[in-house]
Amino acid sequence: MSILMHACTLVVKILILPLQLWELLGLYRFYKRVFPILTYYVSFSYNRKMDEKKRELFRDLLRFSPRDGPLHLLEVGCGSGANFQHYPSGCNITCTDPNPHFKDYLQKSMDKNDHLVYENFVVASGEDLRVVEDNSMDVVVCTLVLCSVKNTPKVIQEAIRVLRPGGAFFFLEHVEADPSTWTYFFQHVFKPLMYYIGDGCETTRATWKHIEAAGFSDLQLRHFQAPLFFLIRPHILGYAMK
Numbered sequence: 134m135s136i137l138m139h140a141c142t143l144v145v146k147i148l149i150l151p152l153q154l155w156e157l158l159g160l161y162r163f164y165k166r167v168f169p170i171l172t173y174y175v176s177f178s179y180n181r182k183m184d185e186k187k188r189e190l191f192r193d194l195l196r197f198s199p200r201d202g203p204l205h206l207l208e209v210g211c212g213s214g215a216n217f218q219h220y221p222s223g224c225n226i227t228c229t230d231p232n233p234h235f236k237d238y239l240q241k242s243m244d245k246n247d248h249l250v251y252e253n254f255v256v257a258s259g260e261d262l263r264v265v266e267d268n269s270m271d272v273v274v275c276t277l278v279l280c281s282v283k284n285t286p287k288v289i290q291e292a293i294r295v296l297r298p299g300g301a302f303f304f305l306e307h308v309e310a311d312p313s314t315w316t317y318f319f320q321h322v323f324k325p326l327m328y329y330i331g332d333g334c335e336t337t338r339a340t341w342k343h344i345e346a347a348g349f350s351d352l353q354l355r356h357f358q359a360p361l362f363f364l365i366r367p368h369i370l371g372y373a374m375k
């Protein structure tokens with residue numbers, strides 16, 4: 134399978150040469166304006182199909198509320214705010230995303246979800262959250278982000294830094310499939326194309342390995358098959374405590 138997989142990947146790489154040229158010429162930055170529109174509309178369908186899983190995941194948020202005040206939650210790579218409806222009332226939200234063009238779509242989600250208190254939207258990558266103080270958050274959330282970041286261990290270390298002791302890192306991510314499956318084969322073959330469509334998204338990341346290696350005190354992590362397009366069907370969800 135490996136030789137065939139590499140041969141097919143090479144064909145895909147050749148076919149997407151125009152996209153690589155586009156990036157080389159600096160034209161890909163225009164897609165950064167289009168991607169938030171796509172993400173905003175795709176998130177309705179994703180949320181509908183994943184409603185049960187998101188409910189299951191975010192039900193545990195309240196376990197991390199402090200006794201004497203609201204839950205302080207940092208969302209890394211917030212995009213258009215597709216998770217807001219699942220956060221508990223009164224929750225204090227800080228959002229970060231490196232793409233400033235999400236702002237208008239984020240605002241739409243904020244307007245719809247007035248049960249939350251919005252602290253700030255910061256344009257920053259998850260690898261460098263210096264605007265957020267050490268030990269200041271009860272919860273950090275990442276959904277469909279660790280497939281796109283440049284340095285997954287660094288993003289997780291930043292999450293750990295800003296979490297208070299006993300706080301938790303919540304995640305929901307699509308991941309690499311089992312190597313014995315055709316999904317794995319096609320994830321690798323179409324990876325170069327998906328990278329451009331998904332603004333840096335890689336379908337072949339074994340993200341759970343980075344979470345397991347990060348040194349959390351307690352880890353609740355589950356693999357499951359999401360009812361989605363087959364390349365992004367393998368998912369993980371859970372939370373990990375500092």
Ligand SMILES: C[S@@+](CC[C@H](N)C(=O)[O-])C[C@H]1O[C@@H](n2cnc3c(N)ncnc32)[C@H](O)[C@@H]1O
Pocket residue numbers: 172176209210211212213214215216229230231232235257258259260275276277278281282283333
């Ligand atoms: C597929 S969208 C998911 C958005 C949102 N979290 C959701 O669940 O709908 C991927 C998001 O990751 C963001 N992203 C890409 N690279 C990032 C990085 N290095 N640090 C933080 N976020 C990043 C993108 O700008 C985009 O908002």
